[in-house]
Amino acid sequence: MRLPCEVSVVSRLLPSAGLRGPGRAARALLSLGRPPGRGGVWLLVSTARQRPGTQYQLKENVEHLFTKFVEEGKATIRLKEPAVDVCLSKANSSRLKTFLSALKLANSGAHEETLPLSPLVPPKASEVEKPKTRMSIMSKKEYPLTQSFPYSLEHLQASYCKLARVDMRMLCLKNLRKLDLSHNCITKLPATIGDLVCLQELNLHNNRLEAFSVALCGSTLRKSLQALDLSQNRIKALPAQFCQLQELTHLRLDDNELVRLPFKIGHLRQLRVLSAARNQLPFLPDDFAKLSLENLDLFGNPFEPPRPLVPDIQLKIPLSLLECSARAIVNFRIPYGHHVLPAHLCDDLDMSKTCQCGRACLSCFIQVTVTMNLHSVAHTVVLVDNMGSTEAPALRYFCSLTCYSQFLDRHLQGIR
Template sequence: MKINCNIEVVNRALPAPRKKAQRSCLAIARQSVKNNELHLLLQQTTQNKLGTKYKIDQNIEKVFTKFVNNGKATIRFKEPPHDLNIQCDSILLKSFLRTLELGLCKKLDPSVLGVSNMNPKNIVQAPKTKVTIKTKADYPVLQGFPRTTEELNIVGLERKSFDRQILKLQSLRVLNLSDNKITSLPKELSALPSLTELIVSNNSLGSGGNNKFGWMGEGNLSKTLRLLNLSGNGLTYLPNQIGKLRKLVTLNVSCNALTILPTSIGTLSSLKYLDVSHNSIDSLPGSLMKFRLESLNIAHNPEISQTRLQPFAVNFDVSSLTQLGAQKVLHYRLPYDASTIPFTLVPFLDNAAYCICGKAVVGRYNCLETSRNVSRIAKEVTASADTSVSFRCVVCSHECVKGLLFPR
């Protein structure tokens, strides 16, 4: 049994700084045909030409598997006092650790392990982690993508549908599907455990008026996604679920047909770069007013600098128990779907608005408009004209109205 992986060897007896992980191979094997004693062999690396052999029986102090679903584990040996920090495909790693467990429990048939594994060998060529498909002829229709793929670029192939083989890539960090004709993304995309950048620019996600954004719901993407590019998709609206991608740092929705932005953008506390240029947006959500962005691009939105005054008439009703409960669910970011709450309440929560103070408002709400200079919320502003723009502000209380009218 052997796996190709990234290995970091830490000698607990030395104060020396840790060395960078290297690509290598770990093998579980018996000593010889006549000697069934099991060993673990760290095969040849650039720093260790002969490899290192570790006795398994009564020599493993502990195996750390807390992050095994992310393809990470640590094997701690007694002698020598080494920690092997392993990173590879999660499925292969689980299989390897299961074999190791059987060997420790004396439940492994030694005959299934090759004696040749004990001989140091050259490392197998590292599997591909970056895949770029440039032509239709290069597309791996039958063999699929390497399971070790971390960056996948499928650009300019005029694909009309999302390839569901991508959902099997547990190590995928960057997915670039730009310049195609994709009309929707599957809800299961949210289950990818490591995706940090999703680029779907210049596609057709807004075609036919049937926008599908289920992948923005509760899932791994809400914890991992840092960059989202939806530019050039003909989008007429951006769903409130965008607020669930709470780790977003960069959001690009330029070159669409948006007229308004959801107030839930104000819940993206990590957001630093926002591009909404080349749309028909007439105002920004008031929930953005508390932000301090690095960059904001509002160019080519012709009506965004036109201030529309309206009477300041507000009426705050007594909240129902349903509203109060919904506000708490959103405040504590509790996961929900139709399997845990009545399905009629899901859109009630999904369509919540967000006050300028950051609180969720469900049901009826008061909305006021004011004008502010966006240089207050961004260090770098790109605009076609005046940087004083209209803000549409949801307010949840008289205190928020007072703060809006009389800013400090």
């Protein structure tokens, strides 16, 4: 019976001798077994530095077990002879409970023969080494074809490997926090990336992606993903559902083919760094004004001149019953979902626009582009062009002729 964990063996005689303890805990493997040529059950504590380990007899030799924090993977075994405390931490709680139960039986000497024990031998080097948490692969030659990735990985980089797709073996790494697949040839992302529940950083810089999956937007990445790099790909647009990635703080979209940013980008409340330089953006979405950024880079986009006096009128008078009903649902915050409304109506409601008066509009509106000072949404702004401008055109919507007329009056007064 074996238990991997971190162990610190502390002698209770050290304080009386004026000596200090051994310091930090070390990765170790605890084993219960019968040593060759000896009777009874013994405890073997093996570490990477001392694989043969130290053996402790258990029969009537355990003074006390401290198990208050066993649910956290912690316990302490106090032995009588020698006078040491074996302090355990970072153990699997269920395996720890089983191990301590067997240790109690070995201490009492009762039912020893029922314990599933094997001869006590030193473990292999791989069993006591600290689990590998980081791995960097920087060429196709280094890429493992026959070996699995260590399940303990938290940071994996596989760059310059000419990968055409995401390796499914990576999607089994449930502890993965950072995945760097930059400088490859990936054309599509599997929806199963969303099963990496701990993933906080995803780097896909310099690949051949043409889209970002809607399925990923609704996966567990909504609650975990904080940094996303999609720069130097071939993406023309991000789905409206992209703004469900509520924990995003850093987003890089440079050097793509974007013709628009997500319609509801203002819903990314945690976003602090946004870079979308050298794309094909003609203007910014209306929701852009809701962002609160630290750094913003929109350099090199072919922004159109703002046209506040040339409206695109999509208004129909009188409003249709569908438009009136939809506006009422949004304005009065009436709950809706696929269980009460058809899916296409729910999608339309999710894409509702907000007039400057605060009321909603769906398919009936007046649209113009106005000048936005980017310093109103970001502390640090990279110049939009070589002329030193920090302004860009942004869409504005109006739910009625009255609202547009009021805006027009204010705009003309500002010109005068």
